[in-house]
Each structure stands twice: as structure tokens, then as C-alpha cells.
Amino acid sequence: MHWLWPRLLSVQRACWLVWGGAALLMATAAQLQAAAPPAASREPLNILLLYADDWRHDTLGVAGNPVVRTPCLDRLAAGGVRFARNCVTTSICGVSRANLLTGQTMSRNGCRGFSRFNTPWAETYPGLLRAAGYHVGHVGKWHNGLFPAERYDFGRSYHGKHWCQRADGSPVHVTQRNEEDALEFLATRPDDKPFCLTVAFFATHAEDHNPEQYLPQPGSLSLYEDAFVEPPTNATSDSWERLPRFFDAQNEGRNRWTWRFDEPDKYQRMMKNYYRLATEVDAVCGRLVEELRRQGELQRTLVIFTTDNGYYHGEHGLADKWYPHQESIRVPLILLDPRLPDDRRGDVSDALTLSIDLAPTMLAAAGHDAPAGMQGEDLAPLYLTSEAADWRHDFFYEHPTIRSKDFIPASEALVERDWKYFYWPAHGVEQLFHLADDPLEEKDLVNDPRHAKRLQTMRTRFAELKAAAR
DSSP states (O other): OTTHHHHHHHHHHHHHHHHHHHHHHHTHHHHHHHHOOOGGGOOOOEEEEEEESSOOTTOSTTTTOSSOOOHHHHHHHHHSEEETTOBOSSOSHHHHHHHHHHTOOHHHHOOOSSSOOSSOGGGSHHHHHHHTTOEEEEEEOOOSSSOOGGGSSEEEEOOSOSEEEOTTSOEEEHHHHHHHHHHHHHHHSOTTSOEEEEEEOOTTSOOTTSTTOOOOOGGGTTTTTTOOOOOOTTOSHHHHHHSOTTOSTTOHHHHHHHHHTSSHHHHHHHHHHHHHHHHHHHHHHHHHHHHHHHTTOGGGEEEEEEESOOOEESGGGOEEOOSSSHHHHBOOEEEEOTTSOGGGTTEEEOSOOBGGGHHHHHHHHTTOOOOTTOOOOOSHHHHHOSSOOOOOSEEEEEEOOBSOTTTBOOEEEEEESSEEEEEETTTTEEEEEETTTOTTOOOOOTTOGGGHHHHHHHHHHHHHHHHHHO
């Protein structure tokens, strides 16, 4: 058992960061205010993208979650800006990562699962930044075909298990390896070049073929031991029965629900371990931000925290993601930007932002124009200007069929602030929800004659955005 000691020591450090990280990041806003040079004299910013997995918008203390503790990310939000309505345009690991890299939707970049995308590498954010002189790194999960290590100055790809191996063969938790590799990048990067590092965590993704699903580090097991995780109000058999009729026992979302959530005690065990994984990621984020501060680079770095897709915690009788419900498509987004005006720090933006916005945002922070093919928008005007930006009011959501229409059926949607239109193309089924009155998406109004005009308007707009996406 001697090999376990490095794990325990790593977890002790992680737990110190969870409880001590809040104080560590407390100074972030003040340090940025004092150290940031005037906007006119700025050089291109470094970029640190903290990219977690299967983590929906409200798995954050600062977002009001009553159980999970994320003190480091909460402090990041206190010193930066949090986007409360941020969404993905496709809610699945591989496609969402392709959308992030390309700033394009699935329809345009051509990735329909876990393979390579069609967009030229020279038009992705890491390709463009490296060509512009950045030292570019990626550590952790890839999930877009064979990892192109030759396209990075520092590249290490791994995912799939919570316990894995270092390069020397020694055992390590995947989140700890994410931390070690990211710190190595920061320690070995050249001093005369700006950098861009993507830290692609595997957590909080389940280890799908392990009956325990979520395997946190031993030192985290005392976290949430006495907590009670309240199941969602629509994690019921009635909610499952309200889904379209083609949702049955063959559906993979229902299948995974039986792995995780079909018994009360199992629900508690699974959710607590899921939250423990989240808190471990939070601790690593705090450690990396502190390393930037220690190196004197924090005031020259755009730090972004987000995730690849949302996650059902039993809502609608489902697990995982894929479909257009709010639980599946809404993800956290926090930006710590040294250009942020002092009076905007801690702001919570209500703008409808998307995963495809991050590539153009990072390129703009580097002083680089986005390629014409990118469909996202630079987010900086939303928080760097005093005037309200002319911003999107809706977007087109899409997801491919995975394996078969019974396993994971294709889905599409028009998403607005107060309304949402679903279309299930493999089954020719429509749904309509009034989010303002029905945020849990339980009351399908598609056959309500009182909303016939609204339905027709949304069908028309849906067709326009679907065509534009392609």
C-alpha cells in the first residue's frame, strides 16, 4: 500500500485548497485592480482555459447550490464575471469539444460524435494562437479522434478512468494528473512568449463501466458525509411518463438513470461522490490560479472556467445529457479578465452566451481576428463596455443520433429566454415549452390552440437558424 501515500498527500493539498483557497483568491480582484496596465498599453493576454466535464450550470456554490462547495471558483466569479445563461449548442463530449475548438456549430464543423472535425486546424483557436507566436498546451481529455500532439507545444491526452497512471507508470487520480501536467506546463513555458493552456478535466464525468460511476480521491470521502442531496422536484416517474412516447427502456438516458439514480440510497451515494469530484476540480483550479499569481502572470492572463455540457441529476427520469432540456444544455461560464473595470467585478451577466463564443473571445484577447467561418462572438464587449451590446436573443440547438434512434435519438431546438421549441427529427415530434412559467419543461403546449401563433413563429425562426448554422 506504499503507493497510496502520494495520493493521500495530493488530496490533503487539494483539501487545503478547498478550505484555504477562498482566502487565496480573496486577493485576486484587488491584485488585478492594482497591477493591470492601462488598456491602451496592453500586450496580448495569456489564456488559461479550465474545462470541466459533465458539469451543469448550478454545480457551483456561487450559483446557489446548497450542497457542493466550490470556494475557488466562487472567488474567481467574485473577481470576474459570471454568465448565468451560458449554453452549449450540442450537449455531448466530443461534439461540444469540436465546437469549442472551432467556434462553430456541429452543422458547420462536421463532428457528429467523437471523431475529428472538418474545419482546418489552422482555423481553430489553438492553431491560430500557435501561428501567432503563442506557446500552446493541452492536458487531459481530447475525444476528437487521435490526439494531434504535433500541433501543440505541450500536449498530453488521457481520460476514461478516474484512476490512471503518470508517464512513469505510478498510479494517480486523473484530476491530480491534470494538476501536475498543468503545473509542469506553467513551470517550463518560455518566458518570452504568451501562452494558451487548455486544462481539460475528466471529472466530473462518470467512469461509465464501473458500478460506482464516480470515484473521488480518498481524502475527499469525508466531504458531504452528513449532507442530504435533495432530489429534483421533477425526478419522478410522472415526469418520465410525460416525455415523448419513444422514450422507453432502450433509451440510454433511462438506462444510465438505473445505474445511478433509481434508488434513494444510491442517489445519495452517487451525487455525493459526483460533488466530491467537483470539489477536487475546484481545488485544482485554485492551485493553478495561485501559480499564475506567484509567477506574476495573473494580471496578464484571461482565465476561463466552463464545461462541455450540462447533466441530468435525475430530472425527467434521465441521467447524462444529450437532449435540449435546460439541465442538459446550460453550463457554467466564469471569466477572470484583467481588463475588467473595477466596478464590474463580481457581475452576473444575463446575456445568452454560447460555447462557440469562447474561441473568438480568446482570439480577441490575443489581438487576433476570428476567421470568417467562426459563428460565435467575442464576449468582451458584454463586460468591457458601459453600453448594452447588441446581442443574440435566441439560438439553434442540435444533437445527432448516437447508435440508433432508440439509443440516443437526434434532437433539435430553438432556444429563447422565455420559450423553447423542440423537434425530434427521427420521430417527427414537436414540443413547445414556456420557460417563464414552466422552467422545468413539464407542460408541453404544442397542441394548445392558445399558443398556435407562438408555435408557428418559432417554427419559422427555427428553420432560419437551422439553415444559418449550416
